[in-house]
Amino acid sequence: MQSLLWRSLVVIFVILGFIGALLPGMPTTVFLILAAWASSRGWPQMDNWLLNHPKYGSTLRDWRANGTVPRKAKWFATIMMSISAVIMLFTTAPVAVKIFTNTTMLVVCIWLWLRPEPQPPTKEEE
Known part of the structure; x- marks a missing residue:
């Protein structure tokens, strides 16, 4: 049941991040950081996908490792x-x-x- 909660949060945050990538004024990276946080708690495959994403992976890895923002x-x-x-x-x-x-x-x-x-x-x- 707890895994379902984490996975639901991941889906919500990824959708919001996708919307943010399309709409000016809405953040993308913040929602992907939240998605990576939730996926690390209950969806290892999605966590791996997010951290290795060609565009956002390095930012997410930097945030996770050091809390840095470009x-x-x-x-x-x-x-x-x-x-x-x-x-x-x-x-x-x-x-x-x-x-x-x-x-x-x-x-x-x-x-x-x-x-x-x-x-x-x-x-x-x-």
Whole structure:
């Protein structure tokens, strides 16, 4: 039963990651990190597939090993959150919602920039 829960979470997170790959403003990597986390608890084959994915595998392995986030991903996330924050200001949402949403994005942005970045391989590792 517990395996079914982990596998369900993996499927949900992979679907959300796929949607994020198609829609600007929605994250991909965050959902794939969550999918890798859930798959490591109950779906080894999917965990292996995610960690060896040609596009996202290295980012997921770096996150799992060291909690690192590439600078390019930090910039992309910051730009998308900034655009979303500006758009939020022009919506008809209540002021409290605007403040909460934009504050949350600011906190996430600060946390993201405090994460270490992957180090380039040394000549010995190449």
